[in-house]
Amino acid sequence: MQVVARATGLSPDVLRAWERRYRAVDPGRTPGAHRLYSDADIARLTLMRKALAAGRRIGFVARLPMEELELLVAQDEARPAPGPLASRRTISPLPESSLLARGFAAIERLDGPALERVLTDAGVTLTMPQMLEELLVPLLQEIGTAWRHGRIGIRHEHLATAAIRAWLVGARQVQSPPAHAPAIVVATPAGQVHELGALMAALVAESAGWQVIYLGVDLPADEIAAAARQGEARAVALSVVYPPDDPRLPHDLRRLRRLLPGGVALFAGGDAAAAYAGVLREVDARLVESISELREALDALRRRVA
Ligand code: B12
Numbered sequence: 196m197q198v199v200a201r202a203t204g205l206s207p208d209v210l211r212a213w214e215r216r217y218r219a220v221d222p223g224r225t226p227g228a229h230r231l232y233s234d235a236d237i238a239r240l241t242l243m244r245k246a247l248a249a250g251r252r253i254g255f256v257a258r259l260p261m262e263e264l265e266l267l268v269a270q271d272e273a274r275p276a277p278g279p280l281a282s283r284r285t286i287s288p289l290p291e292s293s294l295l296a297r298g299f300a301a302i303e304r305l306d307g308p309a310l311e312r313v314l315t316d317a318g319v320t321l322t323m324p325q326m327l328e329e330l331l332v333p334l335l336q337e338i339g340t341a342w343r344h345g346r347i348g349i350r351h352e353h354l355a356t357a358a359i360r361a362w363l364v365g366a367r368q369v370q371s372p373p374a375h376a377p378a379i380v381v382a383t384p385a386g387q388v389h390e391l392g393a394l395m396a397a398l399v400a401e402s403a404g405w406q407v408i409y410l411g412v413d414l415p416a417d418e419i420a421a422a423a424r425q426g427e428a429r430a431v432a433l434s435v436v437y438p439p440d441d442p443r444l445p446h447d448l449r450r451l452r453r454l455l456p457g458g459v460a461l462f463a464g465g466d467a468a469a470a471y472a473g474v475l476r477e478v479d480a481r482l483v484e485s486i487s488e489l490r491e492a493l494d495a496l497r498r499r500v501a
Pocket of ligand 1: 327328331332335336337338339340343352356386387388389390391392393395396432433434435436437438439462463464465466467483484485486489
């Protein structure tokens with residue numbers, strides 16, 4: 196452990212946490228149960244440290260296959276300035292920590308109205324990207340962690356999901372895309388039932404001036420493609436949160452690309468999207484790391500379309 200810590204520049208605590216939480220590497224064990232890292236593990240951990248230094252998210256980086264990780268770090272190193280995502284680290288402190296704490300406490304008490312008040316208050320004080328990335332996503336991640344460790348139950352997760360879903364649906368209703376806005380289809384592919392990432396992507400697309408054809412979750416490729424053709428969509432955004440190893444998904448992505456009219460941009464994001472980085476590249480889909488990156492990409496595409 197000490198040797199690997201020195202070689203990678205990561206502390207033993209970080210090494211253990213990355214292994215436990217993200218399965219970043221899977222070292223073997225000696226008969227005495229000491230970790231036995233391979234050269235490939237060390238290379239991977241070093242690349243992960245570099246990607247994080249460039250502002251990438253651990254949850255995203257930890258899932259990337261080795262070739263994709265190498266490519267990402269090479270791209271980051273080729274960029275003269277800090278990566279676009281690094282700026283997220285410098286966001287000034289906001290009252291979100293207390294909103295987060297209030298939100299989580301309300302969930303633990305199963306107090307739906309209190310959670311709704313937190314969301315309403317936050318909607319007034321935070322910008323929409325802050326609301327999504329600094330309150331809702333961390334809150335959902337905290338729920339996921341607490342649930343995994345048995346500190347809260349499915350009832351807490353369901354109460355929170357219902358309130359957050361209602362907030363997102365309400366926020367979408369006040370968006371009014373301009374006339375002749377380009378259309379985008381937002382959905383999750385077959386086998387993907389986590390909806391909130393897709394709803395967030397829909398909200399962001401609308402706020403970026405796109406007309407959203409929102410299909411919800413668990414859609415076969417043929418249906419997504421048919422919606423894109425019918426709505427003359429210029430883009431399709433897919434949310435891929437769980438599972439990270441569905442053998443059907445690569446086939447579906449290839450089929451979707453074949454069925455989509457030429458020139459339709461394909462975006463994929465969500466916690467498990469990076470696990471499909473290879474096939475996403477093959478079908479010329481852009482792997483988007485965050486909601487704010489989607490916003491930037493859609494702004495650029497809309498300017499080109501216009
Ligand atoms: C709510 C929830 C559920 C709900 C979903 C309800 C619903 N209507 O959506 C229910 C109860 C159904 C559920 C079920 C399960 N869940 Co669940 N769930 C969650 C929870 C708490 C939130 C999920 C969520 O909405 N995330 C979406 C967004 C908010 O998070 P994100 O993926 O990080 O997305 C960010 C970006 O990636 C991006 N993004 C997301 N989508 C998109 C799309 C585009 C285009 C772009 C650009 C960006 C983008 O935006 C976000 C902000 O940056 C998470 C915890 C967590 N950490 O997320 C667990 C979690 C995802 N679930 C998990 C598990 C294990 C399960 C179950 C297997 C549990 C079980 N034993 O049954 C089942 C699987 C069901 C299935 N058939 O697949 C695990 C997955 C672990 C893993 N990756 O291996 C998690 C991480 C919880 C945990 N810590 O263990 N779940």
